Amino acid sequence: MQAKPLKYHGCRGAVCGWNRQRLQMNNILVRHKQLVYRILNMTILILSVGLLVYLTVLGLRNIEFFSDRGYMTFQLWVCFAFIADFFIEFYMSAARQRYLRRRLFFLLLSVPYLNIVAALDIPLTYGALYFLRFIPLARGALAMSIVVGYVSHNRLTNIFASYTVVLLAFIYMGSLIFYEVEHGHNPGVDSFWTALWWAFSVATTAGCDLYPVTWAGKIVCAVLPTMGTVLFPLFTVVVTTAVRNRINRESAVLAARRASPGGTPAALPTDAD
Numbered sequence: 001m002q003a004k005p006l007k008y009h010g011c012r013g014a015v016c017g018w019n020r021q022r023l024q025m026n027n028i029l030v031r032h033k034q035l036v037y038r039i040l041n042m043t044i045l046i047l048s049v050g051l052l053v054y055l056t057v058l059g060l061r062n063i064e065f066f067s068d069r070g071y072m073t074f075q076l077w078v079c080f081a082f083i084a085d086f087f088i089e090f091y092m093s094a095a096r097q098r099y100l101r102r103r104l105f106f107l108l109l110s111v112p113y114l115n116i117v118a119a120l121d122i123p124l125t126y127g128a129l130y131f132l133r134f135i136p137l138a139r140g141a142l143a144m145s146i147v148v149g150y151v152s153h154n155r156l157t158n159i160f161a162s163y164t165v166v167l168l169a170f171i172y173m174g175s176l177i178f179y180e181v182e183h184g185h186n187p188g189v190d191s192f193w194t195a196l197w198w199a200f201s202v203a204t205t206a207g208c209d210l211y212p213v214t215w216a217g218k219i220v221c222a223v224l225p226t227m228g229t230v231l232f233p234l235f236t237v238v239v240t241t242a243v244r245n246r247i248n249r250e251s252a253v254l255a256a257r258r259a260s261p262g263g264t265p266a267a268l269p270t271d272a273d
Contacts, residue, residue, distance in 0.1 A: 033092060036088070036092065037089070037092075040085045040088060040089065041143060043085070044082065044139075044140065044143040045140070045143055047081055047082075047140070048139070048140020048141070048143055049140075050078075051075060051078050051136060051137060052140070052169075052172070052173075054071055055071075055133070055176060056176065056192075058071060059176055059180060059192065060192055072114070072115060072118065075112065075114060075115065075136060076112050079110055079111065079112035079115070080112075082106075082110035082136065082139050083107065083110045083111075086106055086107045089103070106142060109135055109136070109138050109139035109142070110136070110139050111135075112136075113135055114129065114132045114133050114135075117129065130177070130180060130181075130216075131177075131216075134173055134176075134177070137169070137173055138173075140169070141165070141169035141170065141173075142166070160235065160237075163230070163231060163234060164231065166227075167203065167227050167228065170223075170224070170227060171199045171200060171203050171224060172196070172199070174199045174220045174223070175192070175195045175196040175198070175199035175200075176192075176195075177216060177217075178195045178198060178199060178212065178217050178220050179191075179192045179194075179196075181214045181216040181217050182212060182214055182217045183195075185214055186210075186212065186213045186217070189210070194210070198210050199220075199224060202221055202224045202225050202228070203224040203225060203227065203228035204228055205225050205228055205229060
């Protein structure tokens with residue numbers, strides 16, 4: 001059900017002036033709803049990639065993220081943008097209760113937990129703080145899956161493309177976590193690229209001779225193959241569906257040529273042949 005532009009019937013006073021501005025803003029959002037959605041999703045996508053790049057640079061330079069004021073400020077504004085995106089889309093939604101049920105998890109992932117911990121000086125272990133900074137990245141991964149889903153032609157391809165994007169994002173985040181917790185404790189993890197290769201090998205269930213020694217590394221080792229095993233059945237279904245649709249289209253074309261008076265039925269195979 002699409003929202004319709006509202007009409008302003010006119011009145012006087014400051015309250016009516018405020019109502020008129022609200023109606024004008026509502027009509028702008030209704031008329032340009034798809035454009036607003038695209039702008040919001042692309043903004044979230046760019047911010048998520050920027051946050052991921054920032055985290056990668058800090059990790060490769062061995063800089064403590066909690067003491068880096070630039071990163072903490074950037075993550076705070078990214079979380080504010082995520083929260084604003086949630087409430088703007090909630091305001092634009094024609095079924096707000098349904099939107100709230102489906103996207104409440106997005107809002108929970110948008111809370112700047114790391115900044116709240118720093119502001120309130122809540123005592124947490126380094127491992128807990130390290131995992132907290134990946135929460136906004138999880139929100140960004142979901143946003144990337146939504147953007148990719150927009151360019152898909154059908155529901156099955158949408159699901160496959162979205163899940164692939166989420167899996168790749170979690171593989172990259174898993175490699176960052178694995179490198180951070182295993183480097184210095186595991187002699188086999190000598191660089192970030194080794195950790196990235198390990199994450200891809202585990203997620204694709206190819207296996208490797210590198211094993212985690214920390215509890216955080218073991219958790220990542222359990223999560224990545226679980227997510228990876230879901231991708232292969234989806235890939236099989238997408239390929240078989242595409243082949244079946246291609247065969248059905250070709251069969252429909254042949255049937256149309258046989259039924260058409262201007263066709264060439266003599267050139268087509270028959271049961272007698």
